[in-house]
Amino acid sequence: MRHGHFLKAAEELQYAPSTVTLQIQRLEADLGVSLFIRDGKRVIVTEAGRWLQHEAAAILKTIGSMRQTVSDIAAGDNGSVRLAAIEPVASQQLAAVIAGFCKARPKVELTMEVSGSRSIAERVQSGELDFGVCSVPAANLMLEFEPLIEERLGILLHTDHPLADRTHIASDDLAGLTVLVKEQTCIYRQLWETAVHPTERHAFSCIEVGSISVIQQMVKAELGVGIVPMYRGLEEAGSLVIRPFAEPNPVIAIGIVYKDKNVLGKAALLLMNAIRSIREPPPSRPTA
Template sequence: MDLKSLNTFHRIVSLGGFNRAAEELNYAQSTVTMQIQKLEAELGVQLIERGRVFQLTEAGRLFHEQSAHIIRDVEHLQANMSDMLLGEAGSIRLGAVEPIASYHLPTILYSFLETYPKIELSVDIANSPVLADRVLKGELDMTICSAPAIGSDLYFEPIFTESLVYLIPANHPLAAQSAISFADIRHHRILLTSKTCTYRQRIELALRETCGHQVDTLDISSMSALKSYVESGLGIALVPESMATVDGTRSVARKMNDYPITVTFGILCKTANYPLKLACAKLRYHLKQAFDHSDSGNRDA
């Protein structure tokens, strides 16, 4: 069944005649007549009574009623395709590392989905190597993580750099100091994240260079759980500054004064997929705007 002919039939019924339908569709009246004749021939029934007054046959009324959903579905599909071409519809499989996934993304993604309600979004949270591997396998469209290994078929666009700070139990002896060095913590327990975590690799290097190998450490595989372990008094952690929000009663944050460590996060995707297109391009722009604003706020502070 020809969709043009079907649409013409519904416009005739809606407008009450061939002439009005021809004007609206910008067709010659003979074209409209030919489309209806073709449709009737395909169906094997007469849909419209022939005469001066427009009127549907019984078959025409039944056909109009039961084919209306086809017109609605096609219009809906066309609108969705148009939105997709504009990047305002589609689906995105996004990956993110902690603490960005918990401390930055909720607000950013709320704003994004308010702006683009037709975009479907899923978020996968893992460490950078796992996320990079999932992008390579085509299981994720893009991810926010640290830079991948050199030589991989991945494109990394830096968008945000964050400093690490010490997070200390409020009743800890070092809590009274305004800034802390690695020499200060060498005789205290240090809480470390998983071995694949970008932060841990940088922290371990600093510990070896400043404290040697005799350091009391405790592994906590979850970055988001570190704060609770610190507040319980189990030890000191080095965490991204955005994660070190404290209430002052159970933990305090202190800057590093001798060995500053920063970690750069960015948008990661397959090299072949950059520059990102459609809905992913919209999300990339939204993320960059949000993190640029966040970075600006930190500098102003």
């Protein structure tokens, strides 16, 4: 249509002129209209032909965009990722990794939630989430689990607290204190209840707080001590310190939970691989 001549159009398309003429004739027959008026060796585009050219150009542009998007999705540079993680690993370890991923792949639509381990595992199993970072899921959910780190519980204290000078704190040291703990469904609360302090639970008073950040602020205001996983990022110079429990202090494995790696998009797989960077190195073996 731009050239006004089938021969020049055929040369640009690298087709035989007869092939171009035949295709135009078939298109006109199929549409039941004339797209061109023949004027000797030249052709003049009809009104129907001009309209078709405009619409075809828009369609071709859309197809090109679709091809590029599909190619980007296959490469992990586009698409969507849905994940959730527990606190405080979400803020203390994953936030920087995810920020770097988003900067490198700005077209990827990423949704990250913060939730409890049980909820995360159930939503991964149902397909609501691509993957999660949490504790070991229940066996009946039939999920894959890749361990990343092991977490230990500690006591969050104001620096002015009498126990802040201790190197380790025993459960008995909490007698008479106000202890800030997470909700019953939290894995850290469960570890505290079942392993660290299975007896004498009434030797101190507990306040249930649904957020570790709020526990931080309450301890900073000198209301009791907090039961938290040991992250240096939860400490504040001059205000808050974390002291480990005296042995035995059991650990919780935190890792990546997913249902079927084969159905995950490339972007999700790339993000999972980036998150693996927080994995703790295996303990070194002693040399002979």
